[in-house]
Amino acid sequence: MMNLDYSVLLRALPYLGEGLLFSLQITLVAMAGGIVFGTLLALARLSRYKKLATVAAGYVNLMRSIPLILAIFWIFFLIPEIVAWLIGADHPVQIGTTRTAFIAFTLFEAAYFCEVIRAGILAVPRGQEGAGQALGFTYAQNMRYVVLPQAFRAMIPVLLTQTIILFQDTSLLYVISATDFLGAASKVAQRDGRLVEFYTFAALVYFAICFTLSKVVKRYQARLNKNVAHA
Amino acid sequence: MIKIDNVSKHYGPFQVLKNCSTEVKKGEVVVVCGPSGSGKSTLIKCVNALEPFQQGSITVSGVSVGDKKTNLPKLRAQVGMVFQHFELFPHMSLTENLAIAQIKVLGRRREEAMDKGMKLLERVGLKAHAHKYPGQLSGGQQQRVAIARALAMDPICMLFDEPTSALDPEMINEVLDVMVELAQEGMTMMCVTHEMGFAKKVANRVIFMDQGEIIEDREKHAFFETPASDRAQQFLSKILTH
Ligand SMILES: Nc1ncnc2c1ncn2[C@@H]1O[C@H](COP(=O)(O)OP(=O)(O)OP(=O)(O)O)[C@@H](O)[C@H]1O
Ligand SMILES: [Mg+2]
Numbered sequence: 001m002m003n004l005d006y007s008v009l010l011r012a013l014p015y016l017g018e019g020l021l022f023s024l025q026i027t028l029v030a031m032a033g034g035i036v037f038g039t040l041l042a043l044a045r046l047s048r049y050k051k052l053a054t055v056a057a058g059y060v061n062l063m064r065s066i067p068l069i070l071a072i073f074w075i076f077f078l079i080p081e082i083v084a085w086l087i088g089a090d091h092p093v094q095i096g097t098t099r100t101a102f103i104a105f106t107l108f109e110a111a112y113f114c115e116v117i118r119a120g121i122l123a124v125p126r127g128q129e130g131a132g133q134a135l136g137f138t139y140a141q142n143m144r145y146v147v148l149p150q151a152f153r154a155m156i157p158v159l160l161t162q163t164i165i166l167f168q169d170t171s172l173l174y175v176i177s178a179t180d181f182l183g184a185a186s187k188v189a190q191r192d193g194r195l196v197e198f199y200t201f202a203a204l205v206y207f208a209i210c211f212t213l214s215k216v217v218k219r220y221q222a223r224l225n226k227n228v229a230h231a
Numbered sequence: 232m233i234k235i236d237n238v239s240k241h242y243g244p245f246q247v248l249k250n251c252s253t254e255v256k257k258g259e260v261v262v263v264c265g266p267s268g269s270g271k272s273t274l275i276k277c278v279n280a281l282e283p284f285q286q287g288s289i290t291v292s293g294v295s296v297g298d299k300k301t302n303l304p305k306l307r308a309q310v311g312m313v314f315q316h317f318e319l320f321p322h323m324s325l326t327e328n329l330a331i332a333q334i335k336v337l338g339r340r341r342e343e344a345m346d347k348g349m350k351l352l353e354r355v356g357l358k359a360h361a362h363k364y365p366g367q368l369s370g371g372q373q374q375r376v377a378i379a380r381a382l383a384m385d386p387i388c389m390l391f392d393e394p395t396s397a398l399d400p401e402m403i404n405e406v407l408d409v410m411v412e413l414a415q416e417g418m419t420m421m422c423v424t425h426e427m428g429f430a431k432k433v434a435n436r437v438i439f440m441d442q443g444e445i446i447e448d449r450e451k452h453a454f455f456e457t458p459a460s461d462r463a464q465q466f467l468s469k470i471l472t473h
Contacts, residue, residue, distance in 0.1 A: 130281050131318035135332035135384065136308025145331055149322050 005194065009201055012188040019184025020205070022098075023170040026180065030105035031163045037106065038113030043143065045118055056114070063111030068104075069172050075104040076176045097178040101170075109166055116158050120151035157221045164213050168206065181205065232257045232388050232419045233278055238287035240273060240443075247273045248284065249443040255388070260420045262430040262451075265440035266466060271423040274440070275390050278421065279310045292387055308336045311381030311389040315397050317373040319365035325352060325376055326361050329383045337384065344383070351379035355409055371402025378409055388419035395426060425470050431455065439463040 009016075044056035063071065079100065080092035087093070095103075124147050132142035152159075171182035179187065182202055189198035233255040240248040247270045255261045263271050276282040278289055280296050280303050289296040294306055319328050329348030333339045339347070352358045355375035357368075365373050374394055381389060391410070395403045407429050414420055414433035424430070430437055430451060437454040439447040439462075447454060447463050458464045 125316075125318075127314055127316055127318045128320070130276075131312075131314060131320070133281055133304075134279055134307055134310070134312035134314075135380070136304045136336040137332065138304045141335055145335065146320055150320075153322060 004197055006197055008188075008192050008194050009197055012192070012198070015188060016181065016184050016201075019179050019181040022179060022184075023167065023181040026101050026105050026170050026173075027163060027167045029102050030109045030166055031159075033102075033106035034109030034113040034166075035117075035159065037110035039117050039148070041110055041114035042118040042121060045114065046121060060111045060114050063108055064115070068108055068169055069175055071108050072100065072104045072172060072175060075107070076100045079103065097173070097176050100176060101173050101178050101180075105166065105170070109162070112162055113159065116155055116162065117151065120155035120158075121147060123154060124150045154224070157217050157224070160213065160217045160220070164210050164217075167213075168210065232259070232292055233421060234288075234290045235274070235278070236288045236290075238274070238277060238284050238289060240270075240277065240282070240284040240286075247443050248277070250287070251440075251443075251445050252287075253438055253445060253448050255419060255421050257419055258417045259435045260414045260418075260422065260433050261436045261438060262434040263421065263423045263438045263440060264425055264427075264430075264466070264470075265438075265446075269440040270443040271440055272392050275392050275421060275423050278390055279307045279312060281307075281312075304336070308332070308384055309387050311384060311386035313374070313377050313381055313389065313391045313394045315393040317365070317370070317377045317397075319373055319377055319380070321365050324362055324364055325357065325368075328365065328376065329380050332380075333383050347383055348379070351382050352376070354382075355379045356405075369402060370398045371405045374398065374402075374406045375409055378406070378413075382413075388421070389413070391420065391422040391424065393423050393425070395424065427455075427467075427471060439466065441466075 041056045041060060044052045045060065047053050047056075066074075076097070080094050083089075083093040083095065084091060128146055128150065129142055132146040137145065170180045173180045174183045174186065177183070185198045185202040189195045192198075235251055235253050238248055238251045239246065251270075251274055253261070263275065265271055273282055277284045278291065278296065280301075284297065287297075291306060291310060294301055296303075296306065319325075320331070323331065326345060326348050329351060330341065330344040333344035333347060334341055349358065349361060352361050355378060357372055357375060357379075360368060360372065365376070368376065378394075394410070395406050398406065403426070407426060410420075410422070410429065411433050422429070422434075434451045436449060437447070437451050438445055439454070439458070439460070441462050446460050447458065449459070454463075455467070458467055
């Protein structure tokens with residue numbers, strides 16, 4: 001039997017907590033930013049201005065065809081060059097792992113949310129938009145008050161599920177040595193030579209959070225279905 | 232009030248509307264009928280620019296609908312429209328359905344909008360349901376709310392696109408009653424409907440369309456007593472025996 005020592009966990013808790021907090025922060029920021037940016041992308045893709053639609057589609061397809069880990073790398077190394085070029089500096093301008101994390105995840109999630117939101121918008125009956133127009137709503141008002149609220153209502157389960165995946169994906173940040181939850185666990189595990197304890201603990205925490213969230217999603221979904229049946 | 236002059240519309244090679252011209256004067260009620268696919272919905276949707284058209288012109292109260300410079304939202308806010316499938320907003324209560332455009336489009340104060348909405352719900356006999364959501368009402372009730380929602384904007388004229396054709400037979404009259412009352416109060420109305428009883432009661436003129444063309448556009452007695460075209464005659468005998 002292995003010699004396990006769980007007291008090391010206790011001592012590392014504050015550090016792990018910071019890591020978890022960072023993971024949650026990225027998840028929330030990328031979710032919020034992804035929804036806002038993803039909604040704009042979805043509207044662009046559905047726009048009757050062909051060029052706008054094409055540009056948005058290109059962005060979404062690009063993001064969806066590269067692995068997230070590559071996007072993280074890419075932003076980590078590319079953004080400093082771009083910023084340098086923009087402000088005319090001769091050295092890459094480092095933006096740090098934290099900002100890279102926020103930017104990479106937001107840009108990446110936006111592409112995924114875009115597709116969910118686009119499907120949600122398309123699922124709203126066409127006549128609803130006509131009714132809004134007939135009342136004198138502008139395009140923006142029609143989206144804001146008529147189409148998007150209905151689209152989001154139906155999409156919330158899918159958006160939350162995507163967010164759960166996003167939360168798990170934050171662990172990929174180890175590639176740029178950011179200290180997310182898994183990164184933190186990994187660092188102390190190596191330092192203390194307690195891999196089994198820390199990785200087991202990390203797995204349990206991921207499981208607890210994701211399982212609880214997916215239960216919430218299921219419950220919401222059930223309520224939604226019941227309401228639809230009602231209407 | 233509504234002037235349609237030589238309007239044509241194409242979907243690719245398919246011509247939906249062929250040189251349609253007609254006029255609805257202030258206070259007039261004009262009924263549009265014709266077989267399925269004849270372009271009735273398309274014509275009526277051109278009036279408030281829900282559908283674009285390629286040739287001809289339409290003016291509503293002097294404002295050109297096809298003109299690029301026309302503020303369409305503003306124009307549409309003055310033209311009430313009622314749809315076949317009601318199109319109430321399912322995520323809003325009836326009061327919100329009636330208030331939202333008054334507030335966001337006309338800039339009315341919330342209490343004022345609510346007040347007006349409540350009066351109109353009372354008028355269509357649904358005041359007791361004010362807090363409910365559209366999904367909780369019958370089709371006939373929903374359509375009455377939809378009419379009230381359009382009226383809340385104080386429209387200068389009303390467009391109806393088959394307002395009763397999605398309803399169970401027993402609910403048709405409750406909606407027609409509201410429309411008759413509206414007509415008798417002098418509302419300018421353009422109604423796509425096959426309810427010939429309604430046409431006989433309140434219409435001034437009846438337009439008969441077939442394959443994108445206005446075949447007949449006549450005073451109602453003349454239309455019903457001696458339809459000029461065979462097609463209108465056949466159509467009438469078909470729907471009147473139903
Ligand atoms: N988006 C579209 N693209 C191509 N054809 C269309 C489109 N919308 C309508 N049409 C065609 O235009 C014609 C007229 O349609 P419209 O809906 O105006 O007819 P309608 O007289 O209202 O018929 P109904 O009684 O069935 O409502 C139909 O033949 C229809 O197939
Ligand atoms: Mg139609």
